[in-house]
Amino acid sequence: MKPRLIVVMPDALVALDLTQTLEACVPDADVRTFDSLDAARLASTGLARAPLIVVQLPAGRDDALKVWDEAARLGDHLILLSDGGQSMLGTDRRIVVLARPFTQEMITQAVLSFCAARC
Numbered sequence: 001m002k003p004r005l006i007v008v009m010p011d012a013l014v015a016l017d018l019t020q021t022l023e024a025c026v027p028d029a030d031v032r033t034f035d036s037l038d039a040a041r042l043a044s045t046g047l048a049r050a051p052l053i054v055v056q057l058p059a060g061r062d063d064a065l066k067v068w069d070e071a072a073r074l075g076d077h078l079i080l081l082s083d084g085g086q087s088m089l090g091t092d093r094r095i096v097v098l099a100r101p102f103t104q105e106m107i108t109q110a111v112l113s114f115c116a117a118r119c
Helices: 012-025 037-044 061-074 104-115
Strands: 004-008 030-034 050-056 075-082 095-099
Touching: 004 012, 004 037, 012 030, 012 050, 012 104, 030 037, 037 050, 037 061, 050 061, 050 104, 061 075, 075 104, 095 104
Parallel strands: 004 030, 004 050, 050 075, 075 095
Antiparallel strands: none
């Protein structure tokens, strides 16, 4: 079965770039793109958890924590894209936070490290 990878990004151009990066890293993946976490959750109802979700964090701390929590319910590994702060690994190693300006190489490294174990 193809791994189902999810991109949640309101910016269509960035979403396209992320999708192409994921497809290059995991050629047999079924990459699905959504403009909101609500749309991703609705489309994922009744499906197994995705091995990887890439999601844009909102600017506010409370909103970011809600998105972080919701994304963690949908996927096994998370790449969280942040407009501020610094890049870091999450406390449980299933989560990577990448701060802008993130590069395609940074995304690729995070994807490959997660997919070596699961995708």
